[in-house]
Amino acid sequence: MLTSVKIQRRQSEIRQALAPLVANDNPSEDETRQIETLDLEFRQNETRYRAALIAEDEERREAGAELETRGEREYADLVAGFEMRQVARYLDEGRQLEGRTAEVVQELRSANGYRGVPVPWQALELRAGETVSTGTPDPMQTRPIIDRLFPDSVAGRMGASMINIGSGSVEWPVATAGASVGWQSSETGNVASPSAYATTDHALSPDHTLGVQMRITRKALKQSGEALEQAVRRDMNAAIAVEMDRVVFLGSGADGEPLGVITGAATYGITNTDIGAAPDWAAFRSAVLRFMLANSATGPAGVRLMLRPEVWDATDDLITGLAISEWDRIAAKIGNTVLTTNALAAPSGDPAESVGLLTTSAGGVAPIFVGTWGAVDMIRDPFSDAQSGGLRITALATMDVTVARASQLEIISGIQ
Structure with a gap:
C-alpha cells in the first residue's frame, strides 16, 4: 500500500477521534491533552502526506502506464500459448480445448461469429x-x-x-492539404x-x-x-x-x-x-x-x-x-x-x-x-x-x- 494512502486513513481516524472531544464544552485535562496530541499529529501528517505525493508521483505514472497496456499484454501472453494441435484434434476427435487455447477461442467467439474454430x-x-x-x-x-x-x-x-x-x-x-505559410509583405499587410x-x-x-x-x-x-x-x-x-x-x-x-x-x-x-x-x-x-x-x-x-x-x-x-x-x-x-x-x-x-x-x-x-x-x-x-x-x-x-x-x-x- 502506498504511504500516502496509509496517511489518509490515519487522518480519517484522527478526525473521528476529535469529533466527540471537540463537541464537549467542558473537557477534562486529559481530554485537552488528547486534543492537543491529535491536533499536532494531524498537522504533522499533512506535511508527510504532501511529501509522500511528491515521492510517489513517478510510481503513479508507471502504474497508470501499466494499467493502460496490461490488457494487450495479457492477451498477447494468451496468444503466445495458443496451440494449433489442439485445434486439429478438436476438429478430428472432438477433444475439448484446454488452457490458454480455450481462453483465446472463447475471447474471439465473444467478439465475432465463426462456423468453426477461430x-x-x-x-x-x-x-x-x-x-x-x-x-x-x-x-x-x-x-x-x-x-x-x-x-x-x-x-x-x-x-x-x-x-x-x-x-x-x-x-x-x-x-x-493543410496549413499555408507566407510572409507579411509590408508593415500593414496580411500574411498568407x-x-x-x-x-x-x-x-x-x-x-x-x-x-x-x-x-x-x-x-x-x-x-x-x-x-x-x-x-x-x-x-x-x-x-x-x-x-x-x-x-x-x-x-x-x-x-x-x-x-x-x-x-x-x-x-x-x-x-x-x-x-x-x-x-x-x-x-x-x-x-x-x-x-x-x-x-x-x-x-x-x-x-x-x-x-x-x-x-x-x-x-x-x-x-x-x-x-x-x-x-x-x-x-x-x-x-x-x-x-x-x-x-x-x-x-x-x-x-x-x-x-x-x-x-x-x-x-x-x-x-x-x-x-x-x-x-x-x-x-x-x-x-x-x-x-x-x-x-x-x-x-x-x-x-x-x-x-x-x-x-x-x-x-x-x-x-x-
Missing part, C-alpha cells in the same frame, strides 16, 4: 524453437501487436502495414490566406475472403505434439503468405480478389514510368529523385525496390572498364531490394519487359495497408478424407488492400 492471426507466425523432432521447444517469439502478419513476406518487406479489424469497414483519413485542412479517406472493406484447404493425414495426427504444431502452422503460414503477396500487388479486383497495387495503379493514382530500355542505376535514381521532390523520401536509403530475378540476371554483368555491375550500384544505393517471382508478373513481349515497384514510408505512414478481419475461421470437412482417417479443414480469412498515399509508390515498367 484462430488468431498471431498464431500463424512461425515460432522460434519448435522442432519437428521430439526436442523440447524453446520459448516462442511474442509480438505485442499485429503489425506484420508475416515479416519475411514480400508485402512485409515492401513496407505494407497489417491492420486487424474487429468488424465492419474502416477508413484511414490521409491529409492532402489560410487554406482548408483536407483529407482523403481510404477504406478497407470485408468484401474479399480467402479460403485455404489443408489435409492432415492420420499419421500426422498421431505424431508427437511439436511435429503437428509446427506442420500445421508452417503450411497455413506458407499458403496464406504466398497468396497474400500475390493479391497485394497483382490482385485483379474481380472474382473475389482485392485490387492489387500494380494492377490497380490507375485507380490508386500511382505514377507509372515506362523506361523502355535495359535497367540501370540511372533509371531507378530518377524514380528516387521523384520521391525526394515529392517529400516522400529523404534519400535512397528510405526506398524499397521490388524486382523480378530476371532483372538481377540482366544487370549483374560487370560494367566495361569497372569492377562493379549495375546491380551492385542499385543494391548499394537502395535501402531494401526485394526479388520475387510471385508478386510480379513474368516478363513478356519482344524484347521481354518486366515491371518494378518502389515504395517508401513517409511521416510514419506505410505505403500499403492490408486489412484482416477478426481471426482465421477453421472449419472441418468430415467427409472428404473419412475413408483414410485423415482430417480436411478449410481456413477462411477475410482481407482487403488499399494505398495510403499514391505519392509513396511508383511503378517502373518497360524494364527490358
Whole structure:
C-alpha cells in the first residue's frame, strides 16, 4: 500500500477521534491533552502526506502506464500459448480445448461469429524453437501487436502495414492539404490566406475472403505434439503468405480478389514510368529523385525496390572498364531490394519487359495497408478424407488492400 494512502486513513481516524472531544464544552485535562496530541499529529501528517505525493508521483505514472497496456499484454501472453494441435484434434476427435487455447477461442467467439474454430492471426507466425523432432521447444517469439502478419513476406518487406479489424469497414483519413505559410509583405499587410485542412479517406472493406484447404493425414495426427504444431502452422503460414503477396500487388479486383497495387495503379493514382530500355542505376535514381521532390523520401536509403530475378540476371554483368555491375550500384544505393517471382508478373513481349515497384514510408505512414478481419475461421470437412482417417479443414480469412498515399509508390515498367 502506498504511504500516502496509509496517511489518509490515519487522518480519517484522527478526525473521528476529535469529533466527540471537540463537541464537549467542558473537557477534562486529559481530554485537552488528547486534543492537543491529535491536533499536532494531524498537522504533522499533512506535511508527510504532501511529501509522500511528491515521492510517489513517478510510481503513479508507471502504474497508470501499466494499467493502460496490461490488457494487450495479457492477451498477447494468451496468444503466445495458443496451440494449433489442439485445434486439429478438436476438429478430428472432438477433444475439448484446454488452457490458454480455450481462453483465446472463447475471447474471439465473444467478439465475432465463426462456423468453426477461430484462430488468431498471431498464431500463424512461425515460432522460434519448435522442432519437428521430439526436442523440447524453446520459448516462442511474442509480438505485442499485429503489425506484420508475416515479416519475411514480400508485402512485409515492401513496407505494407497489417491492420486487424474487429468488424465492419474502416477508413484511414490521409491529409492532402493543410496549413499555408507566407510572409507579411509590408508593415500593414496580411500574411498568407489560410487554406482548408483536407483529407482523403481510404477504406478497407470485408468484401474479399480467402479460403485455404489443408489435409492432415492420420499419421500426422498421431505424431508427437511439436511435429503437428509446427506442420500445421508452417503450411497455413506458407499458403496464406504466398497468396497474400500475390493479391497485394497483382490482385485483379474481380472474382473475389482485392485490387492489387500494380494492377490497380490507375485507380490508386500511382505514377507509372515506362523506361523502355535495359535497367540501370540511372533509371531507378530518377524514380528516387521523384520521391525526394515529392517529400516522400529523404534519400535512397528510405526506398524499397521490388524486382523480378530476371532483372538481377540482366544487370549483374560487370560494367566495361569497372569492377562493379549495375546491380551492385542499385543494391548499394537502395535501402531494401526485394526479388520475387510471385508478386510480379513474368516478363513478356519482344524484347521481354518486366515491371518494378518502389515504395517508401513517409511521416510514419506505410505505403500499403492490408486489412484482416477478426481471426482465421477453421472449419472441418468430415467427409472428404473419412475413408483414410485423415482430417480436411478449410481456413477462411477475410482481407482487403488499399494505398495510403499514391505519392509513396511508383511503378517502373518497360524494364527490358
